[in-house]
Amino acid sequence: MTIRRLPETLVNRIAAGEVVERPAAAVKELVENAIDAGATRIEVRLRTGGQSLIMVEDDGCGMTPDEIELAVERHATSKLPEDRLDQIATLGFRGEALPSIGSVSRMTIASRPRGADSGWAVAVEGGEKRIIGPVARGQGTRIEVRELFYATPARLKFMKTPRAETQAVRDAVERLALARPDLSFVLAEEERTLLALNAQNGSDPAAARQARLAALLGDEVAVNVLDLDEEREGLCISGFISLPTLNRATPREQYFFVNGRPVKDRQLSGALRGAYMDVLAHDRHPVVALFIEAPADMVDVNVHPAKTEVRFRDSQGVRGLIVGSIRRALEGGGHRASSTVSAATLERFRLGGTSVRSESAISHAAAARYLPERPSQAARGFAAVAQSAFAIVDRPSARAEMPMAEESVQITHPLGAARAQLHETYVVAQTQDGIVIVDQHAAHERLTYEKVKHQLAQGRVARQILLVPEVIELGAARVDALVDAAEALAECGIVIEPFGQGAVLVREAPALMAAGQVVIMVRDLAEEFLTDGAAGAAGRRLDQVCSSIACHGSVRAGRRLTVEEMNALLREMEATPLSGQCNHGRPTYIELKLGDIERLFGRR
Secondary structure: OOOOOOOHHHHHHHHHHHHOOOHHHHHHHHHHHHHHOOOOEEEEEEEHHHOOEEEEEEOOOOOOHHHHHHHOOOOOOOOOOOOOOOOOOOOOOOOOHHHHHHHOOEEEEEEEOOOOOOEEEEEEEOOEEEEEEEEOOOOEEEEEEEOOOOOOHHHHOOOOOHHHHHHHHHHHHHHHHHHOOOOEEEEEEOOEEEEEEOOOOOOOHHHHHHHHHHHHHOHHHHOOEEEEEEEEOOEEEEEEEEOOOOEEOOHHHEEEEEOOEEEOOHHHHHHHHHHOOOOOOOOOEEOEEEEEEOOHHHEEOOOOOOOOOOEEOOHHHHHHHHHHHHHHHHHHOOOOOOHHHHHHHHHHHOHHHOOOOOOOOOOHHHHHOOOOOOOOHHHHHHHHHHHHHHHHHHOHHHHHHOOOOOOHHHHHOOOOEEEEEEOOOEEEEEEOOEEEEEEHHHHHHHHHHHHHHHHHHOOOOOEEEEEEEEEEEOOHHHHHHHHHOHHHHHHOOOEEEEOOOOEEEEEEEEOOOOHHHHHHHHHHHHHHHHHHHHHOOHHHHHHHHHHHHHHHOOOOOOOOOOHHHHHHHHHHHHHOOOOOEOOOOOEOEEEEEHHHHHHHOOOO
16 A cells, blocks of 8 residues: 555644534634634524524634635734743644534634624535625624534434534533633524623633523522632632532532633543532532632643643642642532532422412411412321421420420520421421521531541541450451551551451550441441442541541431530531531531521411
8 A cells, every 4th residue: 555645624623523522612612712702702603503504703803815815725814923832821832623614614714803803704614614705793703503514424324413412512612601700602503592691801811701600500509609719829719619408410510711712621520529528429529619820831722622631740739739628618618518408408398399488467368378288298297297397395304304405595506596406317406597407417527527637637536445355246357457557547547457267356456446336337347348449539538537437436327415515516517517418428417597488488
């Protein structure tokens, strides 16, 4: 076979396979070009998910006739004035997007620069350029891409449904819109407007970003995030992270930006998982928008054709800054839990989803007219639980046994004053403007976990020598798994040694644990270590041990607490960071405002 040079049109189509793999990628490239051109308003219109039509129009600086004709040539760009790849200050820089898109579609570019009397247009069909000539248009650029991938039919077979492609386009536009809240964006398909975002102008960039976040993800997210703003050795990180109790089943609502560029980077995602490791269940994901600013020579953006990945010169420093700043922000949030927990609770309380409207003096009979004839299954279940929980109060002898909470002075505390314990599991407290329901085991588990972590950080986990060492039969495989982790166990106050065939001897245990829980905990740890195998790193094993100590050393559900114990639990929660959720990610308490409760009963 003879080596030959491929035709230019075929080269462009090959390049297009890397740069433009779906309509969303084409939209991303075109919108980035509009941003680089200094646009203040960008409009995107689609038809059939972008396969039939993609139109991107901006009010940027525009292009002269010579620039338009050169822009559709490969590696022609205005964005590297000094030809330095280590000083990239724009979103685009390769000069591949327009020729790649034009090689697989029918593309028309019309542009008018500032001060020009008219615009100029060029068409590219399947890689073949055709001059259209002068056109009438306003300042800026309009690019229409029709019949995307008509020149590469094989690619069409891999397209998803129009709805899925539209959603991918929307995601790409949302990421760029969040990166630039000072710009206006419009996204429409057919006659339907999907996004209409006004520019957020002002002197406070953080406020503009939060307003844009609320416009994209809703007020529910905007009011349940914590602010980030830290700097270390030339690296800056800012943005928003959600409270752990506001989470999602997928990482779709996680946004990372490096020097204003939206990226999807596994290193950044891994740092985020590490920061939320002990406050979120492993299958849940926080909502975040992280903006990282670094000197241009510390970041390499020329590592992926689509420019969605970056490399940092000091990757460990970046990871440390992300993990440290997020953890400090979460700790600064104290015992706060997201308002979505209370909202979900109220929704479950509503009878059949029907809200009860009432005037200020509505009677019970009138309120009943708004109730459904047949209450929902959830409502019947709640009624049954309420009867069993509160029936004890009707018995005189039982009322004498019910402990009374301290006087209203404690109501001024954020989590209020304890008033009752339900089913020996849930503590009910009264606040100034509502009630708080606390899961006593989940709450105490977080408190114990934080104590163990603090002792571990100090290098002295309090432990006690067992008067009679515990011999635990486990089987050879589980014993081997425990022995492999003996060092991590010892750091956390658990001293073990092999004892014959298939057993271990526990000589010391953490002081925070009751003696009866040691055997159960060691068995659970043996099972976890066996499941993890050799892949369980030392840090991961320490976390497992701390978590297990917290779980087995905490107040269990089913234990009756005194008023003093309940109030002590509330006060310690208020003073402990991250106490709004246990180390498995479950909420530790639910707060219901008095106004919401009154609406449930038709008083408002």
